[in-house]
Amino acid sequence: MEISYKDFKVGKCEGQKVVDGETMPLVLQPPEPNKSDTESLISVLKQNKDWFEQMLIKNSAVLLRGFDVKNAEDFNDIIEAFGWDDIRYVGPAPRTQVYKRIWTANEGPLSEFIYYHHEMVLIKESPKKVVLFCEIPPPEGGQTPFVPSFRVTERMLEEFPEAVEEVEAKGLKYTFTALSKDDTSSMRGRGWEDAFGTSDKAEAERRAKALGMDMEWLPNGGVKTILGPRSLTKVFDGRKGRRMWFNTVVGMHGKESSSAMLADGTEIPENFVKRCGQIIEEESIQFKWEKGDVLFLDNMALLHGRRPSLPPRKVLVATCK
Numbered sequence: 001m002e003i004s005y006k007d008f009k010v011g012k013c014e015g016q017k018v019v020d021g022e023t024m025p026l027v028l029q030p031p032e033p034n035k036s037d038t039e040s041l042i043s044v045l046k047q048n049k050d051w052f053e054q055m056l057i058k059n060s061a062v063l064l065r066g067f068d069v070k071n072a073e074d075f076n077d078i079i080e081a082f083g084w085d086d087i088r089y090v091g092p093a094p095r096t097q098v099y100k101r102i103w104t105a106n107e108g109p110l111s112e113f114i115y116y117h118h119e120m121v122l123i124k125e126s127p128k129k130v131v132l133f134c135e136i137p138p139p140e141g142g143q144t145p146f147v148p149s150f151r152v153t154e155r156m157l158e159e160f161p162e163a164v165e166e167v168e169a170k171g172l173k174y175t176f177t178a179l180s181k182d183d184t185s186s187m188r189g190r191g192w193e194d195a196f197g198t199s200d201k202a203e204a205e206r207r208a209k210a211l212g213m214d215m216e217w218l219p220n221g222g223v224k225t226i227l228g229p230r231s232l233t234k235v236f237d238g239r240k241g242r243r244m245w246f247n248t249v250v251g252m253h254g255k256e257s258s259s260a261m262l263a264d265g266t267e268i269p270e271n272f273v274k275r276c277g278q279i280i281e282e283e284s285i286q287f288k289w290e291k292g293d294v295l296f297l298d299n300m301a302l303l304h305g306r307r308p309s310l311p312p313r314k315v316l317v318a319t320c321k
Contacts, residue, residue, distance in 0.1 A: 008029060009028070013065065014288045022058060025063040025285075026063065037068050038070075038078070045078065057238050079131060087321050093188065110138075114305045119304075124211055129299060130320075136312050142310070144287050145305050146302045146303060148301065168232045174261075175226050231246065245303070286307075
């Protein structure tokens with residue numbers, strides 16, 4: 001299929017990079033000033049659904065910029081134009097439903113850095129697409145950095161070939177501890193009742209099991225979830241056979257409320273985790289928000305995070321199959 005940008009103008013943005021021949025993010029803008037309204041955009045997206053998804057898989061990130069996207073309702077209309085199935089968020093981040101398929105992004109303190117991750121990486125079915133909309137850009141900081149996951153695997157294999165294959169062969173085990181109720185003072189403060197949509201422990205256990213988790217109840221009413229074994233890397237269809245760094249070892253290793261170790265219970269070498277964190281940062285693309293931006297991320301190919309920010313900052317999210 002020949003690629004055509006006839007309904008968009010291709011632009012540039014701060015922090016944009018070319019990685020292995022792919023522009024990240026691909027910036028699509030209105031072809032003419034009088035075609036920047038949301039109605040025109042949705043019409044174009046409906047006519048080009050397959051092409052747009054092809055662009056997302058090819059470039060891993062696609063940014064719609066310069067369109068008059070005002071609020072959660074407009075954002076939801078854009079999401080629904082594609083016909084992608086919704087996938088309910090399961091994870092530690094406190095979030096609130098805003099409108100239909102649209103939720104707040106992590107409501108934890110803006111002063112904290114949200115570490116790089118693939119959305120719902122530990123759940124049996126992760127979303128293929130994470131879509132973000134900027135209603136209020138931050139006055140300072142607050143970027144959403146993202147990282148081509150295959151580059152992390154390539155560089156870790158260059159520096160730790162034997163260790164990477166050992167971890168891959170043994171698999172990974174993670175634990176995470178959650179309180180019963182939400183704690184919005186923490187970026188990982190979502191309570192288990194909210195996460196599983198029930199206050200019934202037996203039902204929560206059933207839902208956790210369906211997601212591939214075991215649970216241990218704690219005396220304070222909280223719960224310790226255990227996940228594993230999980231793989232270190234994955235290869236997904238249509239992405240050039242690239243081996244994605246599809247794990248959350250750095251984000252969960254040795255933290256107060258979480259852990260990451262080998263599936264047999266042995267520790268992952270500290271230098272392995274530390275160097276991996278450095279590589280992830282070195283490979284990151286620092287995306288800076290503008291009002292009305294809609295950013296599509298291929299969750300199979302990119303890790304993403306959030307830089308500390310001054311308030312106000314309002315970014316909304318939708319997760320799709």
